[in-house]
Each structure stands twice: as structure tokens, then as C-alpha cells.
Amino acid sequence: MRLLYEGKAKRVYELDRDVLVLEFKDELTAFDGAKRDQAPMKGVYAAALSAFLFSYLDSNGVYTHFIEYDGDRRIKVLRLEMIPLEVIVRNYAYGSQLRRMPLLRPLKKLERPIVEFHYKSDELRDPLVLPEDILEAGILTESELRDIVSLSLRVNELLSSLFQKHNLRLIDLKLEFGRRDSKIVLGDELSGDTMRLLDEEGRHLDKEAYRRGASPTELVENYRKILEILNVKIAPMKIEKKVL
Ligand SMILES: Nc1ncnc2c1ncn2[C@@H]1O[C@H](COP(=O)(O)OP(=O)(O)O)[C@@H](O)[C@H]1O
Ligand SMILES: [Mg+2]
Known part of the structure; x- marks a missing residue:
């Protein structure tokens, strides 16, 4: 696969004319990149949550780019x-x-x-x-x-x-x-x-925790918690998609 673009959070690869692969990195950045850390597993949790939420939206009538999740840190998407x-x-x-x-x-x-x-x-x-x-x-x-x-x-x-x-x-x-x-x-x-x-106690489960001084490990633990609360399994998933 050809690497098309590397951003702050993801790498974008070209699979073919219509399909791209987004690879979620473990890099954690805030304040426009002024604060940065490695956060092992962050990319996996972000890919799994994205896949779950996109397929939820698709099944509720919102057409998204999501096609397939590999169960790790990559999702296949329609090229936009x-x-x-x-x-x-x-x-x-x-x-x-x-x-x-x-x-x-x-x-x-x-x-x-x-x-x-x-x-x-x-x-x-x-x-x-x-x-x-x-x-x-x-x-x-x-x-x-x-x-x-x-x-x-x-x-x-x-x-x-x-x-x-x-x-x-x-x-x-x-x-x-x-x-x-x-x-x-x-x-x-x-x-x-x-x-x-x-969450119920008003704690941030999102990246705000890191902006406010939580460690990369604590942040990744929050991301894992979001998946646990939503009962999302980290496993391959594919949805039926009409390619526009
Ligand atoms: N379906 C898609 N087709 C083409 N480009 C996409 C698609 N989904 C996301 N992108 C782009 O891929 C890049 C994702 O990398 P990211 O690390 O988020 O970059 P950035 O640092 O520019 O936000 C973004 O530029 C985003 O706009
Ligand atoms: Mg981005």
C-alpha cells in the first residue's frame, strides 16, 4: 500500500482508487503539537471506537466512509x-x-x-x-x-x-x-x-484529561474504559456498504 499522508493521529494509505486505509498511531499530541507523547495502545482503542461508532451511525441511516475494521489499528474507508x-x-x-x-x-x-x-x-x-x-x-x-x-x-x-x-x-x-x-x-x-x-462523576474520558496533566498511560486507560462501558469488543468488523 502506498502511504499518501501522515498526520498527527493517523497514516493514510491508498488501497485502490476508491478505498483508503487509515492507520491510527499511538502518538498523543495536544496544544497544536506543543505537548506530545507516545501512548501504547491509543491507536488501537481509537480505531476500535471509530469503527464501532461509524457502523452505529451507518445502521441508523447516516452514510459514513467506514467499510471495515481489522481488529487492530486500521480501518478501511471510502476515499473522499x-x-x-x-x-x-x-x-x-x-x-x-x-x-x-x-x-x-x-x-x-x-x-x-x-x-x-x-x-x-x-x-x-x-x-x-x-x-x-x-x-x-x-x-x-x-x-x-x-x-x-x-x-x-x-x-x-x-x-x-x-x-x-x-x-x-x-x-x-x-x-x-x-x-x-x-x-x-x-x-x-x-x-x-x-x-x-x-463519565457519571464528571471525569473526562477524552483527551482533555491529558491536556490537564494526566499521563499518557492514564489517558489510554480512559480510552479503554470508553470501549468497556459501551461493550465494544476489539475484533474485526465489516459492514455492507454500497460504494457510491
Ligand atoms: N475517507 C477519507 N478520504 C480521504 N481523506 C480522509 C478520509 N478520512 C480522513 N481523511 C483525512 O486523512 C487525514 C487523517 O490524518 P490525521 O492524522 O487526522 O491528520 P491531521 O493531522 O491533518 O488532522 C486528515 O487529513 C483527514 O482529513
Ligand atoms: Mg486529524
């Missing part, structure tokens, strides 16, 4: 033309939202989920952008923008209620989308790196 945006859905006030709107108290439940967009750029540190900026820059058409907002809210609803059944609280969530055959498809990963998830 990625859109350079990070879409964040917030259920409770947290993180950069508190910095830009200090009147909100941390973990205040939002009246309704907020969907916000960041332009994906490491060197600009993923700046917040307006929907109008996205349209003006020609990144999305109006109808794609509408699709992304409604898909993001749907994904948030499905995942929030899944987690709630296991007494976990989804604070916020980062999504990436791509195009395939002019349709918008959910891509990238769904893991403790891309969402904030609190």
Missing part, C-alpha cells in the same frame, strides 16, 4: 475528497467557546446544540469561520452547507443518546466531511481525540 473544515457540535459550553464568550459558565447546557466551523489549517490554528465566509470562499455550496449542518446535528443526536444510555455525557464533538460523487459523506475519526465525553 475532504472538505477543509472542522465542524464542531456543542451540547455544553466548553473550551474555545468559553474563551470567546466568557458570559457562559463552563458546562452550561446549551438551549440547543451549536454547530460551528473552523477552517482546517495547522499554521493558522484552525480559525473559527462564519458560514458566510465558507460560501464566499467557495468551500461549500449553500445546499452542501445545509446538508452538513443537518448531518452534524443528526450525528450529534444519535451519539448523544447512545452515550446517554451508558451514563456518558457528550459535551462536544468534531466532525470532518468529504465529497463522493457530489454527495456529502462523514469521514475521518470518532474517538476520544475528537469529542469530549464525561
Whole structure:
């Protein structure tokens, strides 16, 4: 397989014209890469959780890029033309939202989920952008923008209620989308790196724990705990997928 790209969290390989392999690394980074560590098993747990959540979404009518999980640290996905945006859905006030709107108290439940967009750029540190900026820059058409907002809210609803059944609280969530055959498809990963998830006692099971000083080992233990709470087995899994 040809290595196409190596990012902070994953390696991307090309299997064929339509299918890529995402390999989840054990590298742990925070603060735009300023803090970094090796975290053995992190990649396996992130791949297993992503596979489980993508297949859950697929079986609930959200078309995702997920095809197959190898039971280790690789997932096969449909190749997408990625859109350079990070879409964040917030259920409770947290993180950069508190910095830009200090009147909100941390973990205040939002009246309704907020969907916000960041332009994906490491060197600009993923700046917040307006929907109008996205349209003006020609990144999305109006109808794609509408699709992304409604898909993001749907994904948030499905995942929030899944987690709630296991007494976990989804604070916020980062999504990436791509195009395939002019349709918008959910891509990238769904893991403790891309969402904030609190347990019953309000402890962070996600990467926030590491940002606040937890050791890499403690963080990986949290990621294992998420899988245990959701009853996810680390085993190969394949779903029936119509290739668009
Ligand atoms: N289905 C897909 N098709 C093509 N590219 C994808 C797909 N899913 C994710 N990607 C891209 O693969 C890369 C994953 O590597 P990652 O380590 O997360 O990179 P980064 O540091 O750029 O976020 C990202 O650039 C992401 O946008
Ligand atoms: Mg990434």
C-alpha cells in the first residue's frame, strides 16, 4: 500500500482508487503539537471506537466512509475528497467557546446544540469561520452547507443518546466531511481525540484529561474504559456498504 499522508493521529494509505486505509498511531499530541507523547495502545482503542461508532451511525441511516475494521489499528474507508473544515457540535459550553464568550459558565447546557466551523489549517490554528465566509470562499455550496449542518446535528443526536444510555455525557464533538460523487459523506475519526465525553462523576474520558496533566498511560486507560462501558469488543468488523 502506498502511504499518501501522515498526520498527527493517523497514516493514510491508498488501497485502490476508491478505498483508503487509515492507520491510527499511538502518538498523543495536544496544544497544536506543543505537548506530545507516545501512548501504547491509543491507536488501537481509537480505531476500535471509530469503527464501532461509524457502523452505529451507518445502521441508523447516516452514510459514513467506514467499510471495515481489522481488529487492530486500521480501518478501511471510502476515499473522499475532504472538505477543509472542522465542524464542531456543542451540547455544553466548553473550551474555545468559553474563551470567546466568557458570559457562559463552563458546562452550561446549551438551549440547543451549536454547530460551528473552523477552517482546517495547522499554521493558522484552525480559525473559527462564519458560514458566510465558507460560501464566499467557495468551500461549500449553500445546499452542501445545509446538508452538513443537518448531518452534524443528526450525528450529534444519535451519539448523544447512545452515550446517554451508558451514563456518558457528550459535551462536544468534531466532525470532518468529504465529497463522493457530489454527495456529502462523514469521514475521518470518532474517538476520544475528537469529542469530549464525561463519565457519571464528571471525569473526562477524552483527551482533555491529558491536556490537564494526566499521563499518557492514564489517558489510554480512559480510552479503554470508553470501549468497556459501551461493550465494544476489539475484533474485526465489516459492514455492507454500497460504494457510491
Ligand atoms: N475517507 C477519507 N478520504 C480521504 N481523506 C480522509 C478520509 N478520512 C480522513 N481523511 C483525512 O486523512 C487525514 C487523517 O490524518 P490525521 O492524522 O487526522 O491528520 P491531521 O493531522 O491533518 O488532522 C486528515 O487529513 C483527514 O482529513
Ligand atoms: Mg486529524
